[in-house]
Amino acid sequence: MGVFGSNRGAITVFQCIILMALLIFSGVMVDVCRIAVAERRVHSSLNSASRSVLAGYSPELAGDYGIFALNAYQGADAAKQELIKYLSVNLKENHKNFKFIDYAIEENKTDVHARNNLADSDDNALREEILKYMKYRTPIAVTETVIKKFNMSGIFDKKDSARSEESVRKEFKEWEKSIESEGDETEDSPASEQDFEAWEEEPPSADEDSITKLNDLEKVLGEFLGLKSINEAWLIDFDEVRKIMGIRDIEMGDLRKGVIQYSEDSAELAEKDSENILAFLDNVKNAMEAGTENIYVTEYIMDRFTYHSSSVRRDHFFEKGEVEYILWGDRRENLNISNTVAAIGFLRFAINSVDYFATSKIPHPIFRLVYAIARGMVRAGTDCYELYKGGSIDICPSLKNSFITLDYADHLRVFLLLQAAMDRDGQLNRVRQLMQVNCKRPGTDYVLQNPDFELSDYSTSIHCRAVVKINLWFLPLLQTDKLGIKGFEGGKYVIEKDFYAAY
Numbered sequence: 001m002g003v004f005g006s007n008r009g010a011i012t013v014f015q016c017i018i019l020m021a022l023l024i025f026s027g028v029m030v031d032v033c034r035i036a037v038a039e040r041r042v043h044s045s046l047n048s049a050s051r052s053v054l055a056g057y058s059p060e061l062a063g064d065y066g067i068f069a070l071n072a073y074q075g076a077d078a079a080k081q082e083l084i085k086y087l088s089v090n091l092k093e094n095h096k097n098f099k100f101i102d103y104a105i106e107e108n109k110t111d112v113h114a115r116n117n118l119a120d121s122d123d124n125a126l127r128e129e130i131l132k133y134m135k136y137r138t139p140i141a142v143t144e145t146v147i148k149k150f151n152m153s154g155i156f157d158k159k160d161s162a163r164s165e166e167s168v169r170k171e172f173k174e175w176e177k178s179i180e181s182e183g184d185e186t187e188d189s190p191a192s193e194q195d196f197e198a199w200e201e202e203p204p205s206a207d208e209d210s211i212t213k214l215n216d217l218e219k220v221l222g223e224f225l226g227l228k229s230i231n232e233a234w235l236i237d238f239d240e241v242r243k244i245m246g247i248r249d250i251e252m253g254d255l256r257k258g259v260i261q262y263s264e265d266s267a268e269l270a271e272k273d274s275e276n277i278l279a280f281l282d283n284v285k286n287a288m289e290a291g292t293e294n295i296y297v298t299e300y301i302m303d304r305f306t307y308h309s310s311s312v313r314r315d316h317f318f319e320k321g322e323v324e325y326i327l328w329g330d331r332r333e334n335l336n337i338s339n340t341v342a343a344i345g346f347l348r349f350a351i352n353s354v355d356y357f358a359t360s361k362i363p364h365p366i367f368r369l370v371y372a373i374a375r376g377m378v379r380a381g382t383d384c385y386e387l388y389k390g391g392s393i394d395i396c397p398s399l400k401n402s403f404i405t406l407d408y409a410d411h412l413r414v415f416l417l418l419q420a421a422m423d424r425d426g427q428l429n430r431v432r433q434l435m436q437v438n439c440k441r442p443g444t445d446y447v448l449q450n451p452d453f454e455l456s457d458y459s460t461s462i463h464c465r466a467v468v469k470i471n472l473w474f475l476p477l478l479q480t481d482k483l484g485i486k487g488f489e490g491g492k493y494v495i496e497k498d499f500y501a502a503y
Helices: 010-056 059-067 074-089 126-135 142-154 155-164 166-179 195-201 208-225 228-235 238-245 253-262 264-288 292-304 322-328 333-359 363-390 408-422 424-439
Strands: 103-105 111-117 391-393 405-407 457-473 493-501
Touching: 010 074, 010 103, 010 292, 010 457, 010 493, 059 424, 103 155, 103 493, 111 126, 126 142, 126 292, 126 424, 126 457, 142 155, 142 264, 142 405, 155 264, 155 333, 166 424, 195 493, 253 493, 264 333, 264 363, 292 322, 292 391, 292 408, 292 424, 322 333, 322 408, 322 424, 363 391, 363 408, 405 408, 408 424
Parallel strands: none
Antiparallel strands: 103 457, 111 457, 391 405, 457 493
């Protein structure tokens, strides 16, 4: 056989071709495995680095308010450098002389973006942080107990009963008008003014104890608030009281004169006040049934902020009266407290009037209402005195000397629940304002100790993005970057990872 006709060595050629393909395939698989390992390593490293960045939370917010938030706006560069530092440490190879994968962080493409800003009223970041904080605490039971006391007192059932008697009074008035139109004597009327006073051992007038307490309350308010009379305290910014609590127009008048103005000739005014009282108690009941989240927020405010009767003193803008500021929003502490006194007075007026109406023995429907309104107003004044002085009172007059009592703080909880149900954004905005001014640390001379603090710089979550390049061993031989395959650049593989971290 000729030289060119021989097929000796042909298998060697095929073997070389197959071996070359196997070598290329093996090299590609090695790089693919290295890419997979690097992807997981970068992801876990970014996860760990992001959580390490969150460790730079504000000590002021965490210490005073239990809110964890990061300054990722003014401190954006610092947060970015922290991320790169922790990412580099996590990606560092343990072997000095050999690097299975060489990680190169693209610092210009690696960044930290803040999310869920605490100062953003359109975002629920602050509310969510408050709910997280309160879920691990127990004082929520206090507000729940206040709600339970209202339910146990039966005041809402009495309210419904009082509303059902509105139709009775209307029919009675129509009956009286028909009698008058016929010119008959009213001797057959169920009651007269003399009967009204005879039916009740305690007529609707202020006794000596009530007068003494009203005078003392007037003196205290005058010394502390600079007011001239109880009437002034009762009516300060009452338009704001109506707005927050959803009540209609009402003219309270002086407490002592209020007893006189309610007579049988003032039935129309009593009816008007009755409508206001029932509407207000409807709002109270609805607020208490609004859900657990509002209870969490209410108890958070009572726990982290001061109020008139609290024993805690903090180095804050308001020495006391922070809760009152959240309710009314005035920069003058005494005005916020006086508005609270007015609000408590109306709440007590509503509860007492409904309770007196439900327990009165007077059969005459109109006189019964007049009596309840008058005594409710007098009792409201004495209740305000006791609460202002830091005492406790029976939730309603008919439950005298019972365990169902309320103090000043309990009434604040009722108003906070009302505000949360009717003006949630306004409530949270005032919480933000107090956090802002208190974290600036105003001293006794109002010199700010931390003037650079801005609540708008702080967020409760971050978006971290890392871009890392790794070296390749075999894939560059295939010119993958020239083929336009995504992720390959300059003979290296580019890994892009995003991670969202929150407190």
